[in-house]
Amino acid sequence: MEAPAAPQGPAGPAPAVEITVTSPEQMRELGRRLAKLLRAGDLVMLSGELGAGKTTLTRGLGEGLGVRGAVTSPTFVIARVHPSLGDGPPLVHVDAYRLSGGLDEMEDLDLDVSLSDSVIVVEWGEGKVEELTEDRLQLLIHRAVGDTTDEVRQVTLTGVGERWAAADLSVLAA
Numbered sequence: 001m002e003a004p005a006a007p008q009g010p011a012g013p014a015p016a017v018e019i020t021v022t023s024p025e026q027m028r029e030l031g032r033r034l035a036k037l038l039r040a041g042d043l044v045m046l047s048g049e050l051g052a053g054k055t056t057l058t059r060g061l062g063e064g065l066g067v068r069g070a071v072t073s074p075t076f077v078i079a080r081v082h083p084s085l086g087d088g089p090p091l092v093h094v095d096a097y098r099l100s101g102g103l104d105e106m107e108d109l110d111l112d113v114s115l116s117d118s119v120i121v122v123e124w125g126e127g128k129v130e131e132l133t134e135d136r137l138q139l140l141i142h143r144a145v146g147d148t149t150d151e152v153r154q155v156t157l158t159g160v161g162e163r164w165a166a167a168d169l170s171v172l173a174a
Helices: 024-035 054-065 103-108 111-115 169-173
Strands: 016-021 043-048 079-082 091-095 119-123 136-143 153-160
Touching (some): 016 024, 016 169, 024 054, 043 054, 054 091, 054 119
Parallel strands (some): 043 136
Antiparallel strands (some): 079 091, 136 153
16 A cells, blocks of 8 residues: 655645654653744644544643643634743644534634734644645644554654745654
């Protein structure tokens, strides 16, 4: 079986990095390290099965960005804003799982207004937020499914667009 082609933006093929994570704490640490690469205007799309670690990674992002409030799954409120405690950007955490209308429903959240000033993280955003910006970082978190207590996750990070064309995502694997 052939692997799918990496997403391409205007800058050509996107860099992709695979990282193995073996515990929830390592997933949070990956989020903290990733936060150092992010800046206002960045869109991060998180994909993966239920329980894969999307919210755990976002908790680490929140810690790394130094934002206020505990990062929890925004499933029932859809979007939650965490203001910065310092001079960094706020974190907007969106759970698009319950949204079925694509970009129309996402536009109701006014994410395009927040995008330039914030780091926006969208769980379950495939097919819903790609049109917000040509530049985004996509993270696919894969875990073994079924009757398993295995904490191992494979995280694939793919940058799309000019913003991520020259980014060295391999520093996250350290």
